[in-house]
Amino acid sequence: GLGLGLGLGLGLGLGASAAPPPATATMASDVGVRRAELEDQRLFGSLVAKAGGSSGLRNAFGNVNWAALVEMGYFSIVAEAPRIDGVGMELLGALVLNDFPRSEPHAEKWLAWFGDAYDDPRYALSNTLWANLLVLDPAADAEEVLGAMLSSVFNTTPEVDFVLLTLPKGVPVPQGALSCMQQLEMHPDAVLVMESSTASDELARYVEKAGTVLVAQRETFVPSLKVRQACVEDHDDLAPIFAEQSEVLAEHYGEFFLAEMIDAQDNDRKALVGTVGDHAVGLMAISADIDTAVL
DSSP, rough: OOOEEEEEHHHHHHHHOOOOOTTOOOOOGGGGEEEOGGGGGGHHHHHHHHHHHHHHHHHHHHHHOOHHHHHHOOOOEEEEETTTTTTSSEEOOOEEEESSSOOOOOOOTTTHOOOOOOOOOOOTTEEEEEEEEEEETTTTTTHHHHHHHHHHHHHHOTTOOOEEEOOTTTOOOOOHHHHHOOOOOOOOOOOHHHHSSSSSSSHHHHHHHEEEEEEEEHHHHOOOOOEEEEGGGHHHHHHHHHHHHOHHHHHHHOTHHHHHHHOOOOSSSSEEEEEEEEEEEEEEEEEEETTTTTT
16 A cells, blocks of 8 residues: 655735725725625625715715625625724725626626737636626725735636726726736727628727726636645745744754755655745655554
8 A cells, every 4th residue: 555644834924015004094904805795785885985975985986886796796795804993894996797897787898898908818718707896995995905806806716717897987996906907908900800791799988988907817716736846946935934834843852854855755755845936935855654543
């Protein structure tokens, strides 16, 4: 029989630097993300008021009915934190996603005209969601709040690779959005296609009204791990991860036990690392030589 011994350490840090939030803002460490509920109606109203009122929201997203959005949305979440006065919670952000844009209620139709407009084959019905509502508290760290909500989306829906947000002409991009999302540029030929007799009504209508299109990509928030055989040089990346999770290992086996274990690989003992970019963020050590008496 074959016995396996396994050790695993994992650490991952993501985020972008930002200016300190105002003194009245809630710090990012207090932000939590959860599913939106019908009972959030009052808190949502307060969030909208802080974000500029219902008129600005209507300009960006049309008539907004919180109950309908929560009940019929594909994925509805809010970011919340304790109030400054310590009494209850307040909403710092709200995000409602669906599998179609607001301008095209038929999920299966948007792909054709969107592909013509932006000439990008990566977007598909199965891997793309649309933000039909986004509200952020301007007094909070908008970049951190939106980043937390998008991270939650990608971690909860592994099939989704892209979140798209469209804004009509003249509607400003929400503060902090460009730190988490990229702006898409329409393909130069889109206008020519629109003017041709072969243009679909959907594409013509979209190009005529198109404002700003932003995209959030999974890779930004949940980087793909690449796995390879470990090498001694990985020690510098891995040592802080293990030290943070356990002080016992170094005390028992010495400061450089990871490098020694990696260097001792042979046909019966292997070490694998998961990497993000150029850095090792996790280690798996496997051995075919196991003391069955210990078991």
